[in-house]
Amino acid sequence: MNLNTVFAPSAEVATELLTVFAIDTAPKGAAKPEIRLLMPEDAVTPAVQTVLDGGEFKAEPSETLLLHNPAGLKAKRLLIVGLGKAAKLSPHEVRKGAGTAVRFAKPRGLREVAIAIPVAAELDPKLTVRALTEGAVLGDFDSDTYRSDRKDRSVQTVQIVAPPSFDRAAAEAGLREGVIVAESQNFARALINEPGNRLTPTILGQRAAGMCREFGIQCEVHSTEKMRELQMGAFLSVTQGSDEPPALIVMRYEPPNAPASPVLGLVGKGITFDTGGISIKPSDNMEKMKYDMAGGAAMIGAMRAIAQLQVPIKVVGIVCAAENMPSGKAQKPGDVQIAMPALGKPGKAIEIINTDAEGRLVLADGIMYAKQLGATHLIDAATLTGAVGVALGQINGGIFANDEDSYQRFVDGLKLSGERFWRLPVEDDYRDVIKSTIADIKNTGGRYGGAINAAMFLKEFAEDTPWLHLDIAAVAWVDDAKPWSASGPMGVAVRSVIEWIRTYAG
Ligand code: BES
Ligand code: MN
Numbered sequence: 001m002n003l004n005t006v007f008a009p010s011a012e013v014a015t016e017l018l019t020v021f022a023i024d025t026a027p028k029g030a031a032k033p034e035i036r037l038l039m040p041e042d043a044v045t046p047a048v049q050t051v052l053d054g055g056e057f058k059a060e061p062s063e064t065l066l067l068h069n070p071a072g073l074k075a076k077r078l079l080i081v082g083l084g085k086a087a088k089l090s091p092h093e094v095r096k097g098a099g100t101a102v103r104f105a106k107p108r109g110l111r112e113v114a115i116a117i118p119v120a121a122e123l124d125p126k127l128t129v130r131a132l133t134e135g136a137v138l139g140d141f142d143s144d145t146y147r148s149d150r151k152d153r154s155v156q157t158v159q160i161v162a163p164p165s166f167d168r169a170a171a172e173a174g175l176r177e178g179v180i181v182a183e184s185q186n187f188a189r190a191l192i193n194e195p196g197n198r199l200t201p202t203i204l205g206q207r208a209a210g211m212c213r214e215f216g217i218q219c220e221v222h223s224t225e226k227m228r229e230l231q232m233g234a235f236l237s238v239t240q241g242s243d244e245p246p247a248l249i250v251m252r253y254e255p256p257n258a259p260a261s262p263v264l265g266l267v268g269k270g271i272t273f274d275t276g277g278i279s280i281k282p283s284d285n286m287e288k289m290k291y292d293m294a295g296g297a298a299m300i301g302a303m304r305a306i307a308q309l310q311v312p313i314k315v316v317g318i319v320c321a322a323e324n325m326p327s328g329k330a331q332k333p334g335d336v337q338i339a340m341p342a343l344g345k346p347g348k349a350i351e352i353i354n355t356d357a358e359g360r361l362v363l364a365d366g367i368m369y370a371k372q373l374g375a376t377h378l379i380d381a382a383t384l385t386g387a388v389g390v391a392l393g394q395i396n397g398g399i400f401a402n403d404e405d406s407y408q409r410f411v412d413g414l415k416l417s418g419e420r421f422w423r424l425p426v427e428d429d430y431r432d433v434i435k436s437t438i439a440d441i442k443n444t445g446g447r448y449g450g451a452i453n454a455a456m457f458l459k460e461f462a463e464d465t466p467w468l469h470l471d472i473a474a475v476a477w478v479d480d481a482k483p484w485s486a487s488g489p490m491g492v493a494v495r496s497v498i499e500w501i502r503t504y505a506g
């Protein structure tokens with residue numbers, strides 16, 4: 001997709017489809033909406049006044065109204081997109097609104113659209129352009145790559161229309177950042193969409209390495225031999241049932257202007273297919289377990305963005321990629337595995353209760369390795385538990401933290417990313433549930449609080465290092481399309497991880 005900014009009154013923009021945004025300014029409890037277009041006075045409002053007065057359009061979020069040959073405009077079509085109540089107006093609504101416009105154009109075969117930047121006192125110019133850009137790029141994504149009847153309906157050009165008086169620097173910066181962030185999120189989504197046979201751990205490693213080459217990130221992809229050398233007994237135990245070799249993907253972003261510290265460690269779960277192993281999953285919905293690498297993909301996407309944004313902070317990204325398969329070589333419930341040791345300390349002994357709790361095993365060694373590589377602050381992302389969906393539904397991802405400063409930075413970042421995470425506890429009192437009688441810990445903690453139990457397991461490996469854990473199992477894949485987004489892989493956590501990293505750049 002090609003995006004460019006045009007500084008001109010919207011009425012003068014020649015386009016297949018001009019999109020303008022509208023809000024409802026009526027006070028709470030009012031009998032009918034009062035619609036206002038979010039643009040400085042120009043010829044658009046008169047062109048639609050009669051329709052707006054008619055009351056059929058309420059400016060609800062993602063509501064659309066199409067007019068052909070609007071009077072006095074150069075545009076062939078005018079699309080009004082609702083952003084909801086004035087009191088709730090924010091760049092997040094603009095992100096969805098722009099996505100709605102692009103997804104309105106796609107099935108109609110319109111290859112070019114113009115979107116007028118909404119102007120309102122409560123909308124910061126740069127953040128608004130950024131959100132608008134992100135919405136357009138994210139809205140263009142579809143996951144139909146393997147359909148032979150697929151008609152490429154992607155929108156090729158988006159003109160972002162700024163009133164002539166608009167802050168040019170803000171528009172340029174917002175556009176540039178928005179493209180980087182959203183394309184990185186779509187990069188992650190495309191990886192997540194790939195089925196297990198077409199995205200093995202090895203192939204995921206190649207994709208990550210290719211991306212790193214393109215954006216000047218150092219990358220090494222290791223496999224079994226190096227993992228043995230590092231004594232990654234937990235990660236190796238998950239891989240042993242599969243004929244596909246694992247991939248330990250290590251991405252290092254070390255810009256010359258970065259201070260020695262902090263070093264941010266991103267760790268992603270990269271299970272390219274999760275059958276459950278010997279504790280095999282039921283067949284129903286098992287096909288979905290191709291997205292069990294969504295956390296790893298999110299970290300790869302985040303690395304891509306921060307390198308392009310040239311964030312002056314050292315970041316190391318680790319993705320632990322493997323298939324979890326049953327076979328004559330697979331690990332069994334009851335087995336004991338020794339995780340990667342820290343310098344001068346033995347590795348922790350883990351009793352395997354359920355081979356389907358494999359994510360925490362690969363992450364345990366990923367976290368240990370990130371620390372060994374110098375990470376001072378950790379964040380992991382993983383489709384870790386079904387239980388997080390039981391707790392939080394499919395709206396918020398789960399976040400767990402052992403450090404308030406790091407958590408607060410993440411929460412600050414959410415205001416920019418627009419993503420949603422809800423905190424769950426990792427208090428020491430929960431630790432009893434993962435005690436083992438024959439080893440240091442066990443890999444499951446019983447029926448209650450499954451998402452917390454998994455987090456408690458990871459916390460054992462993060463130890464004193466500030467650590468955030470994102471459980472995205474219930475939000476990484478969405479079955480129903482939204483007006484602003486395709487169904488399927490969401491690329492969740494990419495934007496929030498980027499913003500969290502950026503807080504360290506001051
Ligand atoms: N990959 C799954 C978690 C998952 C479930 C992701 C649904 C996406 C959608 C994970 O490896 C898993 O199997 N977790 C088990 C843990 C249990 C055995 C303690 C689970 O949630 O059932
Ligand atoms: Mn599993």
Ligand code: ZN
Nearest residue numbers: 271274292359
């Ligand atoms: Zn899994």
